[in-house]
Amino acid sequence: MSNKRSFPVFQVIILLLSVFLTVSVRTFFGACVHDDGTFSTCHWAGEAVFGSGIVLSVLALLSCIFPQSGIRAGLALSSLVLSLGTAFIPGNLISLCMMSSMRCQSIMKPAVMVTSVLLAVFSLIAFLGAFKRLKAEV
Amino acid sequence: MSLLELRNIYKIYGELKALDNVSIHVDKGEWVAIMGPSGSGKSTMMNIIGCMDKPSKGEVLLDGIDISKESSKKLTDIRRDKIGLIFQQFHMVNYLTAVENVMVSQYYHSMPDEAEALEALDRVGLKSRAKHLPSQLSGGEQQRVCVARALINHPELILADEPTGNLDEANENIVLDLFAQLHKEGTTLIVVTHDPEVAEAAQRTIVLEHGRVAREIINEHFGEK
């Protein structure tokens, strides 16, 4: 019925979100900066998110390149799990600063959470889509 | 026995008499063509017979019921139960597949039954294209789906308005062959057309001119082709 080689909408959305997460956590959604040159733990939480953002971006890029449903299903599943894990980095896995009103608490943590949750949702959609096609192909 | 009888029908739009004292009758199982140039009142007559319009004056008896007096809700019921319609522009529901288009018609009549709908498509030679959308079908294929849709509920009357007007010759022949089959099975057919070749396929041709019946032609070579 529909064109099998259609544009990978969800894969591209996931790629954009992953790149956004990676870039934003180092820039406009970044953790607290101290003017005395010391680093707070929230900085390292940001770096951890940055790292997993790069992995997420690579996964998404690969799933844009490979059209095979099996590969896409697998990649979507990994980015689903990884994005859920990423949501827990700031505050839960790596503690943040003392006051809720500080940048890492009020901006970085919610931004990472929202982006990761969106990533997880789209990864789930992408996985279900790829899985359906995989079953249809078999 | 007559299935359809028009008695002194008038349809008047202001000054224009689209139908001017027309009386015809069609027997059960008959295949009748209605011919005439544009503006002769063909379409008006087709709409009245198809329960989509009412005459200004006169009686229309369909299977013994005077449909010129019925409410529009009742007309919907009669149309659904007794008439299968085929149009020049096919008129498929464009977001439904071929088989679904047939099933919609089933639903309003009785119960949708996919097997039966597929059988109807098979009859018009389109079983393999059942899952295609109208946009993926050629004009001839669309019209054949519409024939399947019209015959699915086993109507007493199939009313076709220029059914071959948008078709090439090959598809025209397929559709006319289908009509011939339906005729053999006892279905009453009324085909409105301006194409003499299409009219010649029928048993009898009623020619309209200026809203009146100009003449009737009995096809003596019917069934020879």
Add this chain to the structure above:
Amino acid sequence: MTPRQLPLRNLKRKPARTAGLLLLVLFLAFSLFAGTVISMSLQRGLGSLEARLGADIIVVPSSAKSKVDLDGIFLQGTTGYFYMDAGYVDKLQAISGVEQLSPQLFLASLRASCCTIPVQVIGIDQATDFSIQPWITKSYSKALGDLDVVVGCKVNADIGESIKIYGENCKVVARLDATGTGLDTAIYCSMDSLRHLLESARALGHDLKISGDPAQVISAVYIRVGDGYDIQKVVDDINLHVRKVQAVRTKSMLTGIADSLSGVSRSVRLLILVIWILCIVILLIAFGMLIHERKKEFAVLRVLGMSRAMLARMMLSESFLLSLMGSILGTALAALLVLPFSTLIEGLLNLPFLLPDTPALLGIALFTVLACLVIGPLSSAFAAFRLSRVDPAAILKEGA
């Protein structure tokens, strides 16, 4: 396939049109949910600020007014300190109309480690306090021991942890419920603990500009006026009869906040209204334009035996489905943005901001979805009505 699925099928096969209409409903839901939550949070913030302040009058040294921003200290949680002699408590007690009074002592902590920032530390007199204590009792019912502290909900220290203030390890024994105000960013301890900390600070060489005996200072006195007394008159009496102090009526501090709050609230509500009017107008136009586009489709269905009522029902189901999906998506999106970022919103508005509790949030979400479920189908109702009236023959005849 049954015609019951027709609406869904139609939505699926026209993805662009569906997405456009979906987006409109999504905006409706988003604006209603986000706007309502924000405006309710502001109201709750003000309410809780009033409740938390609990005093009618606050008395501070008269020199304080020129040195620090009093509104900031009492309402927004900025750090600051000033001192006066504890003897003023007795003098204030003598003023007629003063029913209850309780001194407090302030200290601003220093940035101690990588993840701390200066925090206002407030010592309360547990024997007389009436403003903070009832609130602490909710989370911690015992008396505060030496160097025990209670932290506001926005101080991210867990119970049992120690916070270092001027070299002293202070044990966190409780965390307070959110008030949505600056009080959430403060640390509370007993008056004795605070004097202890004052000493430590001075020992570390910090000049706190204390005049007089450091063991006998207080920063502010909270006063509750007895029934039947005019609060303004008590304020005037204090300012007239007690030298070197300044009495401030808490209500006048709050009016500034209440004013800007009602301003923000009004703009939020106005914004919701504008978005709704716009979206409804666009929806009406969109559904109206669909009449033209879909005339033929409906005529075919009518000719196939669909009744007028069925046709109208089909159109309404379509818009109902759209509204359901759009409103759920919009509400979810708004929740995803407003709830986690509430601290940021509070910071940007610089107003007390207290999110409604979970049942209330669920209520708002439900209300949003219901409102969209009414508005969506309603704006298509006119189009549906007009379409169901259309004469199928007239449409199919065109060009025949």
